[in-house]
Amino acid sequence: MIDRDMAPLLQVSDLSRHYGGQVGCEDVSFELYPGEVLGVVGESGSGKTTLLKCIAGLLPPSAGTVSFDTRVDGPRDIYAMSEPERRMLMRTDWGIVFQNPREGLRMNVSAGANVGERLMAVGARNYGEIRGNAVDWLTKVEMDLGRIDHLPETFSGGMQQRLQIARNLVTQPRLVFMDEPTSGLDVSVQARLLDLIRGLVRQLGIACVVVTHDLGVVRLLSHRLMVMRGGRVVEHGLTDQVLDDPQHPYTQLLVSSILPV
Amino acid sequence: MDGTPNAATPETLAGYNFAYLDEQTKRMIRRATLKAVAIPGYQVPFGSREMPLPYGWGTGGIQVTASIIGVEDTLKVIDQGADDTTNAVNIRRFFAKTAGVATTEKTAEASIIQTRHRIPEEPLRADQIIVYQVPQPEPLRFIEPREAETRKMHALSEYGIMHVGLYEEIAHFGRITQGYNYPVQVDDRYIMAPSPIPKFDNPKMDHMPALQLFGAGREKRIYAVPPHTKVKSLDFEDHPFTIESWEQTCALCGSEESYLDEVITDDRGSRLFVCSDSDYCRTRRDAGHEGSGLPVPAEPDTTASEPAGESS
Ligand SMILES: [Zn+2]
Numbered sequence: 062m063i064d065r066d067m068a069p070l071l072q073v074s075d076l077s078r079h080y081g082g083q084v085g086c087e088d089v090s091f092e093l094y095p096g097e098v099l100g101v102v103g104e105s106g107s108g109k110t111t112l113l114k115c116i117a118g119l120l121p122p123s124a125g126t127v128s129f130d131t132r133v134d135g136p137r138d139i140y141a142m143s144e145p146e147r148r149m150l151m152r153t154d155w156g157i158v159f160q161n162p163r164e165g166l167r168m169n170v171s172a173g174a175n176v177g178e179r180l181m182a183v184g185a186r187n188y189g190e191i192r193g194n195a196v197d198w199l200t201k202v203e204m205d206l207g208r209i210d211h212l213p214e215t216f217s218g219g220m221q222q223r224l225q226i227a228r229n230l231v232t233q234p235r236l237v238f239m240d241e242p243t244s245g246l247d248v249s250v251q252a253r254l255l256d257l258i259r260g261l262v263r264q265l266g267i268a269c270v271v272v273t274h275d276l277g278v279v280r281l282l283s284h285r286l287m288v289m290r291g292g293r294v295v296e297h298g299l300t301d302q303v304l305d306d307p308q309h310p311y312t313q314l315l316v317s318s319i320l321p322v
Numbered sequence: 323m324d325g326t327p328n329a330a331t332p333e334t335l336a337g338y339n340f341a342y343l344d345e346q347t348k349r350m351i352r353r354a355t356l357k358a359v360a361i362p363g364y365q366v367p368f369g370s371r372e373m374p375l376p377y378g379w380g381t382g383g384i385q386v387t388a389s390i391i392g393v394e395d396t397l398k399v400i401d402q403g404a405d406d407t408t409n410a411v412n413i414r415r416f417f418a419k420t421a422g423v424a425t426t427e428k429t430a431e432a433s434i435i436q437t438r439h440r441i442p443e444e445p446l447r448a449d450q451i452i453v454y455q456v457p458q459p460e461p462l463r464f465i466e467p468r469e470a471e472t473r474k475m476h477a478l479s480e481y482g483i484m485h486v487g488l489y490e491e492i493a494h495f496g497r498i499t500q501g502y503n504y505p506v507q508v509d510d511r512y513i514m515a516p517s518p519i520p521k522f523d524n525p526k527m528d529h530m531p532a533l534q535l536f537g538a539g540r541e542k543r544i545y546a547v548p549p550h551t552k553v554k555s556l557d558f559e560d561h562p563f564t565i566e567s568w569e570q571t572c573a574l575c576g577s578e579e580s581y582l583d584e585v586i587t588d589d590r591g592s593r594l595f596v597c598s599d600s601d602y603c604r605t606r607r608d609a610g611h612e613g614s615g616l617p618v619p620a621e622p623d624t625t626a627s628e629p630a631g632e633s634s
Pocket of ligand 1: 572573574575576577596597602603604606
């Protein structure tokens, strides 16, 4: 499902982000191919969240480029785009699943409206079709359709994350960013959510960048893994290789400090 | 609107400038108004002045009217369709005193109509201006409280969220339930709050020959719809925009076309349906039209019924 004969979907080159004199992330480069899932792990302060914001169009980097292979014009530097173009990209061909559902959902409108919003944003004007799409996607993320008109506020944390996923996938994006998508959830809820994400991502061939502190998450989801520390990538390779035979002393420490998944 | 004197004329209240506002303020408001006319539906900020009336009494509309009114003008003020409510009487009296202008209750005789809650039933003409009093000018505010974000949404035409609001109404009630301040798109560009008029009046805004000006005093915004400009009420293909209709006709003038108010006539809940536009109703009666004059027995669910096909 990863097609390396195609052009990379996302190409990040020499990306740095500083906050005043502080380093957020430093000199990060990687390529992401269609259908590929990249895990980014590190502790808090490692720069992984800064990196995610930079590559997801939310935070302009201090240096370096983020290039996305757009459907119409081919590879484009996302920060050289006009703001309307970038915002349009972010709500059509991209998705972002936030750790905190409040950032990713509209809490004051129903689950169905949350899913339908992206369709309406790109011009859908047939209520029946929008409703039908909302039903489809809530089914795909295994949510109770009886809750379609309820506010996200009334949902459990796991259900809110499912709703975020449905809301993002309804426009069939090719690239989805996930920031600690399962953290804060009960272990059994986490496991079911991860299964669901893995199933959908593989089935739909979506490329993902998953940022997490949880090696269990990346072992289950990601093909490749980047380990970050102090803003820099200290190790980068196939997930199984990195986790089973870590080369960098910091990765060795990370791996040894968790229970086997 | 020509010939505005710089000093109060002898008939007007001593010690105040013509139409109360000082000339510098009026010039500032006129500049904002011109910009608003040039960008139909776009909310132009202006430096709203303190007025001798509390917010909620139409201070935005009053400032717009004060800036465009001249000695030759004839002013009509309506509130809930009527010329004789406290609010309408006060505003009319305010301009009679501070500008010495003629006032009227007749739509056809007015050159400027300041309004809250209604557009007159009688079609407006190219030589008239209608000034709306606006409590909340931002149609996106209900879902997006951040001003910076709503500005960006307007700038980038990111209006999907308006349909999210309509979606919610259909999901919960089977139909679009918004009856007042029903959002419109002006000239295929800006989404605009038409002020709390009933959606019944929305079609009157579309390609209206008269200039339409909107003033929000507390929120310090002016916006406009130039004459003959497209104004479209938002809807879905399968839930098209519709206006209210009544089974009853006006009990006084028999009109089948006007927006009807329901008046409770006794303690058993009998109701009389009469035109909300009192000048329209009076003009029809003067011309010989008659209604049944009869109240309708209590029957709470048959008031403003939606046309068939739109109900759930
Ligand atoms: Zn009548």
